Amino acid sequence: xxxxILSVAHLSVSFNHGNKVVDDISFDVYPGETFALVGExxxxxxxxxxxxxxxxxxxxxxxxxxxxxxxxxxxxxxxYELCRIRGRRIGLIFQDPMSSLNPxxxxxxxxxxxxxxxxxxxxxxxxxxxxxxxxxVEIPLPEQRINDYPHQLSGGQRQRVMIAIALAGEPDLxxxxxxxxxxxxxxxxxxxxxxxTLQQQTGMALWLISHDLALVSNLADRVAVMxxxxxxxxxxxxxxxxxxQHPYTQKLLDALPSMQSCLTHRRxxxxxxxxxxxxxxxxxxRKGIFxxxxxxxxxVDGVSFIIQQGKTLALVGExxCGKTTLGKGxxxxxxxxxxxxxxxxxxxxxxxxxxxxxxxxxMQIVFQDPFxxxxxxxxxxxxxxxxxxxxxxxVSSVNRQERVRQLLQQVGLPEDAAQRxxxxxSGGQRQRxxxxxxxxVDPKLIVCDEPTSALDVSVQAQIIELLKSLxxxxxxxxxxxxxxxxxxxxIADEVxxxxxxxxxxxxxxxxxxxxxxxxxxxxxxGAVPVLRTENKPFAxxxxxxxx
Amino acid sequence: xxxxxxDALIFLLIAVMLLLGFYLRxxxxxxxxxxxxxxxxxxxxxxxxxIFFVVVGLLDSIHxxxxxxxxxxxxxxxxxxxxxxxxxxxxxxxxxxxxxLYSKEMMTLPDGTEQWGYPRLQFGGAHLADPExxxxxxxxxxxxxxxxxxxxxxVFFMVLLVSLLREPHKRFIxxxxxxxxxxxxxxxxxxxxxxxxxSAYYHVFGTDKVGEDVFYQAIKSIRTGLVIGTLTTLxxxxxxxxxxxxxGFFRGWVDDVIQYVYTTLNSIPSVLLIAASIxxxxxxxxxxxxxFTSVIVRADMRLLFLCLILGVTSWTGLxxxxxxxTLKLREMEYVQAAQAxxxxxRVILLRHILPNVMHIVLISVVLDFSSLVLAEAVLSYxxxxxxxxxxxxxxxxxxxxxxMAREPVVWxxxxxxxxxxxxxxxxxxxxxxxxRDAFDPxxxxxx
Numbered sequence: 001x002x003x004x005i006l007s008v009a010h011l012s013v014s015f016n017h018g019n020k021v022v023d024d025i026s027f028d029v030y031p032g033e034t035f036a037l038v039g040e041x042x043x044x045x046x047x048x049x050x051x052x053x054x055x056x057x058x059x060x061x062x063x064x065x066x067x068x069x070x071x072x073x074x075x076x077x078x079x080y081e082l083c084r085i086r087g088r089r090i091g092l093i094f095q096d097p098m099s100s101l102n103p104x105x106x107x108x109x110x111x112x113x114x115x116x117x118x119x120x121x122x123x124x125x126x127x128x129x130x131x132x133x134x135x136x137v138e139i140p141l142p143e144q145r146i147n148d149y150p151h152q153l154s155g156g157q158r159q160r161v162m163i164a165i166a167l168a169g170e171p172d173l174x175x176x177x178x179x180x181x182x183x184x185x186x187x188x189x190x191x192x193x194x195x196x197t198l199q200q201q202t203g204m205a206l207w208l209i210s211h212d213l214a215l216v217s218n219l220a221d222r223v224a225v226m227x228x229x230x231x232x233x234x235x236x237x238x239x240x241x242x243x244x245q246h247p248y249t250q251k252l253l254d255a256l257p258s259m260q261s262c263l264t265h266r267r268x269x270x271x272x273x274x275x276x277x278x279x280x281x282x283x284x285x286r287k288g289i290f291x292x293x294x295x296x297x298x299x300v301d302g303v304s305f306i307i308q309q310g311k312t313l314a315l316v317g318e319x320x321c322g323k324t325t326l327g328k329g330x331x332x333x334x335x336x337x338x339x340x341x342x343x344x345x346x347x348x349x350x351x352x353x354x355x356x357x358x359x360x361x362x363m364q365i366v367f368q369d370p371f372x373x374x375x376x377x378x379x380x381x382x383x384x385x386x387x388x389x390x391x392x393x394x395v396s397s398v399n400r401q402e403r404v405r406q407l408l409q410q411v412g413l414p415e416d417a418a419q420r421x422x423x424x425x426s427g428g429q430r431q432r433x434x435x436x437x438x439x440x441v442d443p444k445l446i447v448c449d450e451p452t453s454a455l456d457v458s459v460q461a462q463i464i465e466l467l468k469s470l471x472x473x474x475x476x477x478x479x480x481x482x483x484x485x486x487x488x489x490x491i492a493d494e495v496x497x498x499x500x501x502x503x504x505x506x507x508x509x510x511x512x513x514x515x516x517x518x519x520x521x522x523x524x525x526g527a528v529p530v531l532r533t534e535n536k537p538f539a540x541x542x543x544x545x546x547x
Numbered sequence: 548x549x550x551x552x553x554d555a556l557i558f559l560l561i562a563v564m565l566l567l568g569f570y571l572r573x574x575x576x577x578x579x580x581x582x583x584x585x586x587x588x589x590x591x592x593x594x595x596x597x598i599f600f601v602v603v604g605l606l607d608s609i610h611x612x613x614x615x616x617x618x619x620x621x622x623x624x625x626x627x628x629x630x631x632x633x634x635x636x637x638x639x640x641x642x643x644x645x646x647x648l649y650s651k652e653m654m655t656l657p658d659g660t661e662q663w664g665y666p667r668l669q670f671g672g673a674h675l676a677d678p679e680x681x682x683x684x685x686x687x688x689x690x691x692x693x694x695x696x697x698x699x700x701x702v703f704f705m706v707l708l709v710s711l712l713r714e715p716h717k718r719f720i721x722x723x724x725x726x727x728x729x730x731x732x733x734x735x736x737x738x739x740x741x742x743x744x745x746s747a748y749y750h751v752f753g754t755d756k757v758g759e760d761v762f763y764q765a766i767k768s769i770r771t772g773l774v775i776g777t778l779t780t781l782x783x784x785x786x787x788x789x790x791x792x793x794x795g796f797f798r799g800w801v802d803d804v805i806q807y808v809y810t811t812l813n814s815i816p817s818v819l820l821i822a823a824s825i826x827x828x829x830x831x832x833x834x835x836x837x838x839f840t841s842v843i844v845r846a847d848m849r850l851l852f853l854c855l856i857l858g859v860t861s862w863t864g865l866x867x868x869x870x871x872x873t874l875k876l877r878e879m880e881y882v883q884a885a886q887a888x889x890x891x892x893r894v895i896l897l898r899h900i901l902p903n904v905m906h907i908v909l910i911s912v913v914l915d916f917s918s919l920v921l922a923e924a925v926l927s928y929x930x931x932x933x934x935x936x937x938x939x940x941x942x943x944x945x946x947x948x949x950x951m952a953r954e955p956v957v958w959x960x961x962x963x964x965x966x967x968x969x970x971x972x973x974x975x976x977x978x979x980x981x982x983r984d985a986f987d988p989x990x991x992x993x994x
Binding site for chain 1: 879880881883884885886887888889890891894898899902903
């Protein structure tokens with residue numbers, strides 16, 4: 001094999017003389033290859049990338065024997081020289097295309113800025129080069145788009161612009177730090193395909209940082225797994241996924257939800273719990289000085305479904321399709337809803353005020369972000385007890401505490417959890433607290449709004465296990481809102497696919513996932529990255545996803 | 548003992564703060580930032596200076612009728628303690644540490660001849676037989692003795708403390724922060740003791756136009772500054788809190804009305820409002836003379852109204868901040884979760900919104916304090932501030948500004964008020980910085 005383009009030897013990073021966040025890791029990236037660094041959140045993968053470019057905050061301490069770019073030790077380079085390397089020889093793409101583009105500059109100017117910095121061509125050539133880059137990243141109508149501001153572009157297009165900026169310096173190595181994590185699954189597939197094509201065109205090396213093993217298995221040539229600052233396993237992609245050596249890697253692979261699991265379970269019919277007919281959520285668009293309503297944004301546009309007792313309906317769709325709005329609308333958390341909602345024989349759409357408040361106990365919600373869904377200034381015990389206090393004010397404080405203790409135990413939290421604050425817990429533990437809070441008022445239905453998408457795979461599997469066991473124990477039904485089709489297979493009995501405010505396909509999980517009827521569902525399923533164990537080209541991945 | 552309106556409010560404020568401290572004492576989310584403040588050297592040093600100012604202000608807030616034969620104007624504990632200072636009035640201006648008056652006048656010498664010259668001061672340096680030779684050595688000697696006594700006092704208390712404290716509490720003395728605090732205490736107490744000691748013999752900051760000791764004026768002004776800083780906050784805080792949170796939480800017409808009110812209020816020049824309300828108070832007092840028999844009661848009423856009107860004009864800024872923050876918080880998922888659990892609105896407001904905006908309140912209150920102290924000085928300068936008989940830094944500056952053109956310059960009133968105001972505002976600002984850092988989670992309060 002030829003010489004590595006980037007060689008990192010014995011790199012350690014620590015903050016404020018604390019523990020090592022990155023602990024003595026070594027790896028090489030070779031020209032033209034895709035090297036993937038995989039790990040759960042907090043394992044130090046982004047820190048590793050940033051420390052190579054020396055972009056860490058001043059309180060970071062970087063130690064290494066060498067970080068060499070084509071034999072040139074970057075540690076010996078001054079800040080001035082490093083500025084000539086960043087962007088020119090190493091390009092970088094960040095996770096969130098929204099916050100990494102300057103909102104008050106046109107995308108053309110932002111790309112130009114980089115070209116000017118490194119090459120300084122004449123004005124004519126500059127413009128040509130920008131257009132060429134935009135064409136390269138497959139932005140439609142680049143002549144018009146060049147003067148657009150970031151907010152005028154969609155998330156996928158913004159990420160394409162980011163890639164164009166990274167490519168503007170014609171780097172030998174492109175670092176992509178979770179490039180698709182904040183994108184929808186269909187967009188994700190497009191961006192990954194683009195990265196692959198660009199790599200083939202330019203012959204640059206791609207250093208991919210990701211938490212998604214399935215995605216990595218489709219894209220990478222070599223894989224390294226990081227755990228708590230250490231690289232625990234490195235290997236060629238095929239070998240790596242076929243015979244994972246390290247127990248941690250095996251655990252990660254086992255935790256991946258798999259599409260096949262849905263075919264195994266088939267449960268009995270039960271009476272319906274929640275019946276929704278022609279449910280709508282319209283947001284008025286107001287114009288003029290009198291704020292007349294001129295039109296409506298149809299966030300949810302006439303959906304109907306039934307959830308059976310003790311069963312789970314998964315609501316699947318891409319971001320912006322109205323699935324979260326539907327969930328919150330059902331709970332009466334947002335104004336402007338219409339349609340018939342019947343929960344256990346009670347028409348929820350007709351009652352209001354105190355009667356509605358009392359009925360709220362029957363329906364609870366678990367949110368996506370375990371960090372913003374709990375008041376940071378309340379003890380966990382008080383958070384869990386809040387619902388009991390509000391809906392059953394007669395319960396004595398001793399009984400309430402006993403109930404909180406039981407609930408926390410049920411969701412698998414330590415004894416002393418009630419006396420601690422939310423920020424002392426990890427993401428998965430916080431999500432357990434949220435589940436305990438929802439369970440506190442004995443609901444019949446829990447709306448789970450992407451409860452696992454902010455969590456690592458291994459934690460995600462645990463939470464899903466917990467939800468399933470609670471369902472068996474208490475007979476509670478779930479409306480499971482998610483964008484992740486693999487999770488759907490794990491937990492759902494029925495699936496409703498949402499697109500632009502409407503349900504486009506609705507049926508049992510086995511039917512929808514294995515024999516989708518609608519084109520949109522097929523497209524969605526095709527885009528899900530599936531763990532690749534055979535050596536297949538990237539383009540075949542769609543077929544495999546449909547099983 | 549006589550309790551003036553502002554006294555009552557000050558004591559009420561202190562009682563409320565003590566109660567609040569008692570209520571929050573075990574709360575984790577208050578304890579951690581407090582500990583961070585306690586670890587900060589700058590914070591604790593500025594707090595020490597602030598406490599010194601507050602103690603002086605409190606002493607000045609205990610009013611009573613003087614004992615028989617000492618006049619019948621109401622005095623405060625500070626006045627009583629500083630009686631010599633208060634009564635050592637000269638004829639007119641005299642420079643700091645001067646022995647002679649600022650202006651020449653006709654004197655009758657012991658031998659009966661008349662002379663046009665600078666007369667000796669009645670009190671400043673009156674103990675000197677021959678000012679020409681004894682003056683400077685005497686000042687240095689007295690300053691040294693005064694400083695030594697002050698320093699001795701601090702050292703004595705420190706030794707007492709060290710011998711009394713048991714092992715776990717020793718950190719109150721030996722930790723780096725404690726050392727810094729003790730250094731400040733040492734400096735403040737010894738220097739002030741020295742000044743007080745000296746002012747028994749000299750006018751350390753000179754005298755003003757009517758011969759009153761400027762050091763005494765500056766000390767008396769501390770209370771005025773503190774009253775304006777704190778009572779205004781007391782007026783402004785409930786309005787800003789209630790309106791800001793309501794506007795942000797309920798949206799709709801409530802928000803429209805509140806926004807309309809504060810935009811309107813903001814667009815009226817506040818100087819105009821203040822002038823109008825001060826005028827109103829004066830008219831009221833003129834109409835009800837029987838209720839305001841004493842000069843000090845009148846002055847106090849005017850001070851109170853100044854605080855009120857400053858409060859009414861200054862709540863809009865904080866209200867706007869709170870509205871924005873509440874708008875953000877009401878969309879937080881924990882608020883929605885509480886709603887889904889059937890928690891009542893007022894409980895949501897009290898339990899989920901209020902505690903999460905408290906850091907903003909705390910920060911802006913401490914920052915506003917210093918700007919209000921400065922505002923008082925500006926308002927007195929254009930004669931719509933406190934009563935001319937009230938001692939305040941603003942009045943001192945106002946009085947001194949006309950004398951700036953004299954030759955030699957009468958600089959001491961200005962300097963004294965500048966030094967005191969600077970010390971108070973700087974300490975308040977430094978403390979506010981520390982408080983802000985400690986309560987802002989993004990600045991790593993939980994590290």
